[in-house]
Amino acid sequence: MAASTVDTFLPEALQFRSPTTLVDIGANLTHESFDRDLEDVIARAQAAQVNTMIVTGTDLSHAEQAIELARRFPGLYATAGVHPHDASAWNAELAGKMAALHAQPEVVAVGECGLDFNRNFSTPKEQEQAFEAQLGLAAESGLPLFLHERDAGSRMREMLAAWRDDISNAVIHCFTADRETLHGYLNLDLHIGLTGWICDERRGHHLRPLVKDIPLARLMVETDCPYLLPRNLPAKLKGRRHEPALLPWIVREIAQWRGVSEAELASATTQTAQRFFRLPTES
Numbered sequence: 060m061a062a063s064t065v066d067t068f069l070p071e072a073l074q075f076r077s078p079t080t081l082v083d084i085g086a087n088l089t090h091e092s093f094d095r096d097l098e099d100v101i102a103r104a105q106a107a108q109v110n111t112m113i114v115t116g117t118d119l120s121h122a123e124q125a126i127e128l129a130r131r132f133p134g135l136y137a138t139a140g141v142h143p144h145d146a147s148a149w150n151a152e153l154a155g156k157m158a159a160l161h162a163q164p165e166v167v168a169v170g171e172c173g174l175d176f177n178r179n180f181s182t183p184k185e186q187e188q189a190f191e192a193q194l195g196l197a198a199e200s201g202l203p204l205f206l207h208e209r210d211a212g213s214r215m216r217e218m219l220a221a222w223r224d225d226i227s228n229a230v231i232h233c234f235t236a237d238r239e240t241l242h243g244y245l246n247l248d249l250h251i252g253l254t255g256w257i258c259d260e261r262r263g264h265h266l267r268p269l270v271k272d273i274p275l276a277r278l279m280v281e282t283d284c285p286y287l288l289p290r291n292l293p294a295k296l297k298g299r300r301h302e303p304a305l306l307p308w309i310v311r312e313i314a315q316w317r318g319v320s321e322a323e324l325a326s327a328t329t330q331t332a333q334r335f336f337r338l339p340t341e342s
């Protein structure tokens with residue numbers, strides 16, 4: 060089938076090779092939409108110079124699957140955490156299982172965890188308990204945190220401030236909030252992950268002037284695929300599934316708003332990600 064080859068699945072207009080190697084710090088490659096063609100997805104990512112992918116683990120079973128992928132494919136690493144949506148599942152037994160995953164060599168961060176007061180699939184109280192416990196696990200393991208926050212910026216900053224001296228590092232993944240929240244995070248010496256949200260002229264325009272405020276040494280890039288297909292693509296994508304091979308289009312958009320070249324942004328974000336997740340530098 061034509062759909063299974065690297066060259067034909069992505070329309071030619073969307074094939075865009077980054078000038079230098081990239082790290083996609085947020086790829087939900089355990090999502091069922093990747094089941095049928097994951098090997099091709101990874102081959103296409105490598106063809107685009109997206110050679111390293113951090114596979115997001117959002118609950119116990121997805122974290123275990125992320126670790127399996129990291130064992131199977133060179134250049135893939137895993138995070139292990141419980142997403143705020145699933146915080147109601149948190150208990151002592153789950154905490155023990157997550158701590159065991161954090162000891163696996165494939166796991167490079169605690170998360171995805173945090174607070175989401177936008178949807179409240181778990182109550183704010185359950186979210187705070189699960190997050191507090193995972194801050195403790197990050198402190199114990201020494202791993203950095205991969206954080207999710209939506210409409211919960213001030214509570215998030217309070218909780219992080221209390222733990223800041225005990226945790227090594229943290230990235231606010233898929234940052235979409237306002238200037239005040241951004242500076243609150245930067246003042247806590249946190250890292251910022253940007254997705255294709257910034258390419259969305261309907262809801263991402265407030266991010267564009269903020270990008271200059273993020274020091275290059277604290278900025279990383281991510282697809283959050285299969286979600287958040289960027290809206291700056293020059294051609295339509297059947298199925299609208301986002302994938303790591305499209306990360307260079309996001310880098311292009313951020314570089315434009317940051318006022319740097321794509322090559323400079325690519326190499327800076329890669330160095331930052333290698334340092335943050337303690338990746339081997341040849342990856």
Ligand SMILES: [Zn+2]
Nearest residue numbers: 171207232233
């Ligand atoms: Zn998230």
